[in-house]
Amino acid sequence: MSLDFKQVVDGLGQGVAVVDRDGAVLYWNHWLERASGRRAEAVAGRPLTELYPSLLNPAFERNLRAVFSLGIVCYYSQLVHGTLFPFKPLPGSPPEFDAMQQRCSMGPVRDRSGSGEIVAAYILVEDVSEAAAAQRRLAELAVxxxxxxxxxxxxxxxxxxxxxxxxxxxxxxxxxxxxxxxxxxxxxxxxxxxxxxxxxxxxxxxxxxxxxxxxxxxxxxxxxxxxxxxxxxxxxxxxxxxxxxxxxxxxxxxxxxxxxxxxxxxxxxxxxxxxxxxxxxxxxxxxxxxxxxxxxxxxxxxxxxxxxxxxxxxxxxxxxxxxxxxACPCPSSATPNPRKPPASRP
Amino acid sequence: MPDRDTFSPLEFDAFKEIMNMGFGQAAVLLSEVMRVRTALSVPQIRAMEPGLVRAYVEAQLGPSPSYSMVEQFFFGKFAGRSFLLMPEDQCRRLGAVFADAAMPSGEELELGSLERDMVMEIGNIIIGACVGRIAELLGDQVGFQPPRYLPSPLDLGNIGAGPGESGDLALLFRTVFHFKEEDIEGQLFLVASHESIAWLKEAVRRYIASLAP
Structure with missing residues (x-):
């Protein structure tokens, strides 16, 4: 039985891109087509950093090196790095952000022959704008x-x-x-x-x-x-x-x-x-x-x-x-309460 | 103390040699990947009852400052659990070293959230480099579960046991990692699952055999 996994990946509610060792796009699923406004045929073979120069940042490059050198899955925190791809928010997204907030991970794609050689890297992109907006609101409330x-x-x-x-x-x-x-x-x-x-x-x-x-x-x-x-x-x-x-x-x-x-x-x-x-x-x-x-x-x-x-x-x-x-009746040692001055004040 | 029931003296020496090589190669790879000079200390290897792992880890940490921890399970023939522990103040400094210019100012954010994500991101790479190199040297390829962050103050709880873990022996590795220029350091512990100890022993025997003329 031969399974068509492309259909599965294209049906996912998140982005899946595959790039080769030079960063050229080998695969770009339907979700990415919709989020980016770029057709798969238009990006195929082109370096990802040429399509999105903002990817030329230390965290993304570090993660990609780790994928190819160490063969591990790496995580790209939305909180620390903001958005990876400069996509516009999808319709119905919260108004807090000008760009879609993404949680991304990337990992190795190995050669089918069984040699274990890492020939490509996949990049998963998840739209977390809703959660990021809620988190921001909560953080605001806290401070x-x-x-x-x-x-x-x-x-x-x-x-x-x-x-x-x-x-x-x-x-x-x-x-x-x-x-x-x-x-x-x-x-x-x-x-x-x-x-x-x-x-x-x-x-x-x-x-x-x-x-x-x-x-x-x-x-x-x-x-x-x-x-x-x-x-x-x-x-x-x-x-x-x-x-x-x-x-x-x-x-x-x-x-x-x-x-x-x-x-x-x-x-x-x-x-x-x-x-x-x-x-x-x-x-x-x-x-x-x-x-x-x-x-x-x-x-x-x-x-x-x-x-x-x-x-x-x-x-x-x-x-x-x-x-x-x-003797100041401070609530904590770090911050005295100035509205209750000690008797000896000038 | 090597467990004489598990490894013969020769096997244990060979095992230490493999671990030295693995962590040495991992340090080189980490320096390349992180673009920050990274040192890993010669690993300490201990075989002990699972119930003693927590006390051992606590003894290594000492009475020093509060620690944060990244925990990650790895699976393959070489399987187990890893703990990366960093003093809280060092976690804060990670952001200055490894976050890029896009990092938010943090004014509206709880600083703890940024630290958590940064430590997980970097911890994941350190763990991946060390475990991956050891596994590769022993002829295995491991996978990893996503990292989990445990904030300070740490509850080391059942640090010695993995899910469904059984058996009466834990094999523990410890190394100290150090980002030299930045003077940031932490400790990494690996606890091999009981099930993988037999495979490790077999892999060490294969390694010894491969050295024979």
Missing amino acids: RDGLTKAFNRRYLDRRLADEIARAERFGRPLSLALVDIDHFKQVNDARGHQCGDRALAAVSAALRSGLRESDVLARYGGEEFCILLLETEPAAALATVERLRAAVAATPIQATGPDEEPAEGSFRADPFTLTVSAGVAGLMPGEGPAALLERADAALYRAKRRGRNRVVAAGPEAPYPRAAAA
């Missing part, structure tokens, strides 16, 4: 604050430690700002918590819009944000945060949401603005996350004491005696 869309405290703790280690290792500057909304309690008390939530989201958006992609904005506490300014000297950080302060002050906040109906003529219906105070500290040699946060927090405290709606640079000295700092 983002739902209300403000800023990163959450857990993410900040980890990232701050990583960035300090990186800055130390490569001798690069790093600055940190603590930003607190002025008189926020009055918003909640006078306008209600829904309005307070909108205000938090609006301030977060105003801060985010003035930052670079590489900077990190995190919700640090109730109405407090923390900003990590990577590769930034304290003087430049001070200028940036001053610009953010002005941006927040100029941001109108809608007092009512689309589904809320305030009493006619009530002042509560008018858009309003808020201000923020901030403390900025640049990382000093040998400094850890707790000490850096402490100095930024002390500067923020000074900004509040000097009348709010201002940015203050932290000094190089520890803000308060170590004994007092040790």
